[in-house]
Amino acid sequence: MGRQELYQPLKFLCERISTLIETGKEISIITCLDPDGMASGSIALMALSRLGARCTLRTVPSLDSEMIQEIRSEGRDFYMLLGLGSEMAGVLYRWLGENWVVIDHGGFVDENTKRDYDSQIINAWKYGLDGEREISAGGLSYILATMLDKRNQDLSSIAVIAALGDRQDLGDRKALVGMNQEILKTAQS
Numbered sequence: 001m002g003r004q005e006l007y008q009p010l011k012f013l014c015e016r017i018s019t020l021i022e023t024g025k026e027i028s029i030i031t032c033l034d035p036d037g038m039a040s041g042s043i044a045l046m047a048l049s050r051l052g053a054r055c056t057l058r059t060v061p062s063l064d065s066e067m068i069q070e071i072r073s074e075g076r077d078f079y080m081l082l083g084l085g086s087e088m089a090g091v092l093y094r095w096l097g098e099n100w101v102v103i104d105h106g107g108f109v110d111e112n113t114k115r116d117y118d119s120q121i122i123n124a125w126k127y128g129l130d131g132e133r134e135i136s137a138g139g140l141s142y143i144l145a146t147m148l149d150k151r152n153q154d155l156s157s158i159a160v161i162a163a164l165g166d167r168q169d170l171g172d173r174k175a176l177v178g179m180n181q182e183i184l185k186t187a188q189s
């Protein structure tokens with residue numbers, strides 16, 4: 001898959017989010033407790049709140065089966081996991097059904113499962129993006145936010161903080177590269 005294919009599952013997610021908002025469903029945003037997670041969660045929370053979504057934000061130190069069960073016990077209708085969960089698809093499906101999405105940039109191993117999680121796992125590596133250098137979870141959350149509403153471009157500086165917090169300033173003279181650089185240009189303008 002290539003970079004352009006990234007936009008298709010994000011478009012599908014935008015449609016799903018719109019339906020959740022229209023029907024008054026609750027969305028739980030769960031992020032990793034690190035700078036990128038905090039930034040990506042902030043971006044998602046602000047973008048969804050601006051649309052009138054019923055949503056909450058929660059940070060977790062890590063994700064395992066017990067944490068997924070705890071998250072499920074909160075009784076939300078849909079779960080957005082930002083910066084974590086790419087390798088937990090089977091467990092997420094077991095406990096949350098189809099009511100979740102993972103937006104991540106960490107190492108990704110495509111499980112040999114009988115189930116297709118293409119619309120539920122949006123990971124930079126699946127789309128030919130180097131998740132260590134080119135885009136963070138905050139950057140991916142920012143792209144989603146701008147697809148939900150172009151006015152969310154004002155959140156670009158938070159996505160830059162996410163990239164820097166994840167030490168993705170690995171270009172010449174500590175520059176951001178890839179999609180991070182594009183987001184930085186938006187923030188500068």
